[in-house]
Amino acid sequence: MSNCDRRQLFILGISSKIHQCLCYKYESNTRRYYQGLRFFKHHLFRICLIILFLFYILVYYHHYSCLTVHSNLSSQSTIRIMYVVRTVSKYYSTRLIYALETWIPLVHENVFFVSDTLLPNVTQTHIIPTEITCGLS
Structure with missing residues:
Protein backbone atom coordinates (compact mmCIF):
# COMPACT_ATOMS: atom_id res chain seq x y z
CA MET A 1 0.00 0.00 0.00
CA SER A 2 1.50 3.34 -0.96
CA ASN A 3 1.87 6.36 1.30
CA CYS A 4 -0.83 8.20 -0.66
CA ASP A 5 -3.33 5.36 -0.11
CA ARG A 6 -2.68 5.38 3.63
CA ARG A 7 -3.37 9.10 3.79
CA GLN A 8 -6.65 8.65 1.97
CA LEU A 9 -7.70 5.82 4.27
CA PHE A 10 -6.70 7.89 7.30
CA ILE A 11 -8.68 10.88 6.07
CA LEU A 12 -11.73 8.72 5.39
CA GLY A 13 -11.56 7.31 8.92
CA ILE A 14 -11.01 3.71 7.86
CA SER A 15 -7.67 3.37 9.63
CA SER A 16 -7.78 1.28 12.81
CA LYS A 17 -5.57 3.83 14.51
CA ILE A 18 -8.42 6.31 14.52
CA HIS A 19 -10.20 4.20 17.12
CA GLN A 20 -7.18 4.52 19.40
CA CYS A 21 -7.34 8.36 19.19
CA LEU A 22 -3.97 8.50 17.46
CA CYS A 23 -3.57 11.36 15.09
CA TYR A 24 -0.89 11.91 12.51
CA LYS A 25 0.25 15.14 10.96
CA TYR A 26 1.85 15.18 7.55
CA GLU A 27 4.56 17.78 7.03
CA SER A 28 6.75 17.71 3.93
CA ASN A 29 5.86 14.07 3.12
CA THR A 30 6.77 12.74 6.59
CA ARG A 31 4.28 11.29 9.05
CA ARG A 32 4.57 12.48 12.65
CA TYR A 33 2.56 11.51 15.71
CA TYR A 34 0.39 14.43 16.75
CA GLN A 35 -1.50 14.61 20.05
CA GLY A 36 -2.81 18.12 19.55
CA LEU A 37 -6.34 16.98 18.78
CA ARG A 38 -6.81 15.20 22.11
CA PHE A 39 -5.42 18.20 23.97
CA PHE A 40 -7.67 20.51 22.00
CA LYS A 41 -10.80 18.50 22.91
CA HIS A 42 -9.87 18.49 26.60
CA HIS A 43 -8.97 22.17 26.49
CA LEU A 44 -12.23 22.99 24.68
CA PHE A 45 -14.23 21.10 27.31
CA ARG A 46 -12.60 23.14 30.10
CA ILE A 47 -13.31 26.39 28.27
CA CYS A 48 -16.96 25.39 27.81
CA LEU A 49 -17.28 24.62 31.52
CA ILE A 50 -15.74 27.96 32.45
CA ILE A 51 -18.04 29.81 30.05
CA LEU A 52 -21.10 28.03 31.45
CA PHE A 53 -20.02 28.85 35.00
CA LEU A 54 -19.50 32.53 34.15
CA PHE A 55 -22.86 32.63 32.37
CA TYR A 56 -24.55 31.14 35.45
CA ILE A 57 -22.95 33.81 37.65
CA LEU A 58 -24.07 36.54 35.25
CA VAL A 59 -27.67 35.32 35.19
CA TYR A 60 -27.75 34.96 38.98
CA TYR A 61 -26.30 38.45 39.52
CA HIS A 62 -28.75 39.99 37.04
CA HIS A 63 -31.71 38.28 38.72
CA TYR A 64 -30.53 39.33 42.18
CA SER A 65 -29.89 42.94 41.13
CA CYS A 66 -33.36 43.19 39.58
CA LEU A 67 -34.95 42.01 42.81
CA THR A 68 -33.08 44.47 44.99
CA VAL A 69 -33.79 47.42 42.68
CA HIS A 70 -37.53 46.82 42.74
CA SER A 71 -37.68 46.46 46.50
CA ASN A 72 -35.74 49.70 47.04
CA LEU A 73 -37.81 51.52 44.44
CA SER A 74 -41.13 50.62 46.03
CA SER A 75 -40.10 51.67 49.55
CA GLN A 76 -38.52 55.01 48.62
CA SER A 77 -40.60 55.97 45.62
CA THR A 78 -41.52 59.63 45.23
CA ILE A 79 -43.89 58.99 42.34
CA ARG A 80 -47.55 59.51 43.15
CA ILE A 81 -50.35 58.54 40.81
CA MET A 82 -53.54 60.53 41.12
Whole structure:
Protein backbone atom coordinates (compact mmCIF):
# COMPACT_ATOMS: atom_id res chain seq x y z
CA MET A 1 0.00 0.00 0.00
CA SER A 2 1.50 3.34 -0.96
CA ASN A 3 1.87 6.36 1.30
CA CYS A 4 -0.83 8.20 -0.66
CA ASP A 5 -3.33 5.36 -0.11
CA ARG A 6 -2.68 5.38 3.63
CA ARG A 7 -3.37 9.10 3.79
CA GLN A 8 -6.65 8.65 1.97
CA LEU A 9 -7.70 5.82 4.27
CA PHE A 10 -6.70 7.89 7.30
CA ILE A 11 -8.68 10.88 6.07
CA LEU A 12 -11.73 8.72 5.39
CA GLY A 13 -11.56 7.31 8.92
CA ILE A 14 -11.01 3.71 7.86
CA SER A 15 -7.67 3.37 9.63
CA SER A 16 -7.78 1.28 12.81
CA LYS A 17 -5.57 3.83 14.51
CA ILE A 18 -8.42 6.31 14.52
CA HIS A 19 -10.20 4.20 17.12
CA GLN A 20 -7.18 4.52 19.40
CA CYS A 21 -7.34 8.36 19.19
CA LEU A 22 -3.97 8.50 17.46
CA CYS A 23 -3.57 11.36 15.09
CA TYR A 24 -0.89 11.91 12.51
CA LYS A 25 0.25 15.14 10.96
CA TYR A 26 1.85 15.18 7.55
CA GLU A 27 4.56 17.78 7.03
CA SER A 28 6.75 17.71 3.93
CA ASN A 29 5.86 14.07 3.12
CA THR A 30 6.77 12.74 6.59
CA ARG A 31 4.28 11.29 9.05
CA ARG A 32 4.57 12.48 12.65
CA TYR A 33 2.56 11.51 15.71
CA TYR A 34 0.39 14.43 16.75
CA GLN A 35 -1.50 14.61 20.05
CA GLY A 36 -2.81 18.12 19.55
CA LEU A 37 -6.34 16.98 18.78
CA ARG A 38 -6.81 15.20 22.11
CA PHE A 39 -5.42 18.20 23.97
CA PHE A 40 -7.67 20.51 22.00
CA LYS A 41 -10.80 18.50 22.91
CA HIS A 42 -9.87 18.49 26.60
CA HIS A 43 -8.97 22.17 26.49
CA LEU A 44 -12.23 22.99 24.68
CA PHE A 45 -14.23 21.10 27.31
CA ARG A 46 -12.60 23.14 30.10
CA ILE A 47 -13.31 26.39 28.27
CA CYS A 48 -16.96 25.39 27.81
CA LEU A 49 -17.28 24.62 31.52
CA ILE A 50 -15.74 27.96 32.45
CA ILE A 51 -18.04 29.81 30.05
CA LEU A 52 -21.10 28.03 31.45
CA PHE A 53 -20.02 28.85 35.00
CA LEU A 54 -19.50 32.53 34.15
CA PHE A 55 -22.86 32.63 32.37
CA TYR A 56 -24.55 31.14 35.45
CA ILE A 57 -22.95 33.81 37.65
CA LEU A 58 -24.07 36.54 35.25
CA VAL A 59 -27.67 35.32 35.19
CA TYR A 60 -27.75 34.96 38.98
CA TYR A 61 -26.30 38.45 39.52
CA HIS A 62 -28.75 39.99 37.04
CA HIS A 63 -31.71 38.28 38.72
CA TYR A 64 -30.53 39.33 42.18
CA SER A 65 -29.89 42.94 41.13
CA CYS A 66 -33.36 43.19 39.58
CA LEU A 67 -34.95 42.01 42.81
CA THR A 68 -33.08 44.47 44.99
CA VAL A 69 -33.79 47.42 42.68
CA HIS A 70 -37.53 46.82 42.74
CA SER A 71 -37.68 46.46 46.50
CA ASN A 72 -35.74 49.70 47.04
CA LEU A 73 -37.81 51.52 44.44
CA SER A 74 -41.13 50.62 46.03
CA SER A 75 -40.10 51.67 49.55
CA GLN A 76 -38.52 55.01 48.62
CA SER A 77 -40.60 55.97 45.62
CA THR A 78 -41.52 59.63 45.23
CA ILE A 79 -43.89 58.99 42.34
CA ARG A 80 -47.55 59.51 43.15
CA ILE A 81 -50.35 58.54 40.81
CA MET A 82 -53.54 60.53 41.12
CA TYR A 83 -56.83 59.44 39.54
CA VAL A 84 -59.35 62.15 38.66
CA VAL A 85 -62.91 61.15 37.80
CA ARG A 86 -65.10 63.76 36.16
CA THR A 87 -68.77 63.02 36.63
CA VAL A 88 -72.27 64.48 36.85
CA SER A 89 -74.73 63.63 39.61
CA LYS A 90 -77.23 62.12 37.16
CA TYR A 91 -74.71 59.33 36.35
CA TYR A 92 -74.15 58.37 39.98
CA SER A 93 -76.71 55.56 40.08
CA THR A 94 -75.94 54.15 36.63
CA ARG A 95 -72.17 54.46 36.13
CA LEU A 96 -70.32 55.75 39.16
CA ILE A 97 -71.75 53.24 41.62
CA TYR A 98 -69.97 50.39 39.75
CA ALA A 99 -66.63 52.22 39.85
CA LEU A 100 -67.07 52.87 43.59
CA GLU A 101 -67.67 49.15 44.17
CA THR A 102 -64.85 47.77 41.98
CA TRP A 103 -61.54 49.57 41.44
CA ILE A 104 -61.88 52.78 43.46
CA PRO A 105 -61.54 51.02 46.88
CA LEU A 106 -58.16 49.69 45.74
CA VAL A 107 -56.79 53.22 45.16
CA HIS A 108 -59.08 55.14 47.48
CA GLU A 109 -56.47 57.59 48.80
CA ASN A 110 -55.41 58.68 45.31
CA VAL A 111 -58.86 59.20 43.72
CA PHE A 112 -60.44 62.63 43.37
CA PHE A 113 -63.86 63.40 41.90
CA VAL A 114 -64.81 66.52 39.96
CA SER A 115 -68.57 66.74 40.30
CA ASP A 116 -71.44 69.25 40.40
CA THR A 117 -72.77 67.84 43.70
CA LEU A 118 -71.40 66.11 46.76
CA LEU A 119 -71.46 62.40 46.18
CA PRO A 120 -72.57 59.94 48.86
CA ASN A 121 -69.97 57.40 50.03
CA VAL A 122 -67.13 59.79 49.05
CA THR A 123 -65.34 61.98 51.60
CA GLN A 124 -65.42 65.73 51.03
CA THR A 125 -61.63 65.92 50.85
CA HIS A 126 -61.75 63.82 47.67
CA ILE A 127 -64.41 65.89 45.90
CA ILE A 128 -63.63 68.97 43.85
CA PRO A 129 -66.95 70.80 43.39
CA THR A 130 -67.69 72.56 40.12
CA GLU A 131 -70.70 74.46 38.82
CA ILE A 132 -70.12 73.51 35.21
CA THR A 133 -71.42 70.10 34.26
CA CYS A 134 -68.85 67.72 32.85
CA GLY A 135 -69.42 65.97 29.57
CA LEU A 136 -72.55 65.99 27.45
CA SER A 137 -75.72 67.17 29.14
